[in-house]
Amino acid sequence: MKISVIGMGAVGTEVVAHLLNSSVASEIVAVDQVQAKAQAEIWDFAHTTSFIYARNPRLIAGDYADTAGSDIVVITAGAQLKQGETRDSLVGINTRVIRDIIARVEAASPDAIVLMVTNPVDVMTQVALRHSAYPKSRLISLGTIIDTARFMRIVSDHVGIDPKNIFGYVLGDHSHTGFIPWSLCNVCGLDVDAYCELNGLPPLDRMAVRQSVLQIGLDIFAGKGNTNHGIAASVFRIIRAISGNERSVLPVGTLLQGEYGVDGAVMSVPCVVGRSGVQRIVACRFTPQEQTAFEASHAHVRELLALAGL
16 A cells, blocks of 8 residues: 655654554655655654564655555645644635645545645645545545544543543534534443443543543643644554555544535544545434534534635
8 A cells, every 4th residue: 555645744754653663555655845854754764664573665755746646645734833823723824735735646646545634624624625626535634533532531541441442532623613422422332421330430520521632732732842643643543444444433524415414514523434435424313412512613614614715
């Protein structure tokens, strides 16, 4: 599998590290606006392959022509947050960046699955859809999968078990409007409150959990100037689902066309992800309160789409 990464900042570089350790890719292409940066990262990664007991992929630092025929393209390039900014602040500049990048990516790899990481991620995915011929099944927003990972970890810390035994999602938009549909969440198959009660644990403060989920990324950014480990792991989780044709259900951003009462907006909902990308949108039933939260997230997405001229 040939995988290209556009943008070798903190996230793109760590995505390459995951790929090197996984045996998923037979060829990895790194592209960056500063070509010397991409070349230096690839040289550095090449020096790890003597000690990594995984497939030894071909490593290339190049330009868009070198990405030709990619199976998966990961786009992380774009303006990054500065202290005091929100993801919404990036709409204007990153709309222009993504319009240029998606044209180059499509010219080289029209049959690829494209994973959008650039923020605001759902809006940038819709920009890319508008300015390319990619079908919605193969142009996927990272969406709220990172928020979901943070949610699972926070609940895990409360109940004292592995986060992979926590089932649940953050849905809507990767922003302050993301929401937790608690009616879909469980711990080891039990309703979260029931699990806590039966196992002698205090109940979860649901409002505090949501606030922690939405705040922790900002706290990480304030502390080190970026958020890369969790996001790169989230990208790799999607790549693994695609490469293995897992048909795993993941909360990624996809263009809704009537599903969940939304027409013409990219939002994060549970999706079946496999070799062809988003194979199906899973229908779920929200409580009235959850539906209200979903509609608020939809309204926020519409505001950003207007800023992007969509």
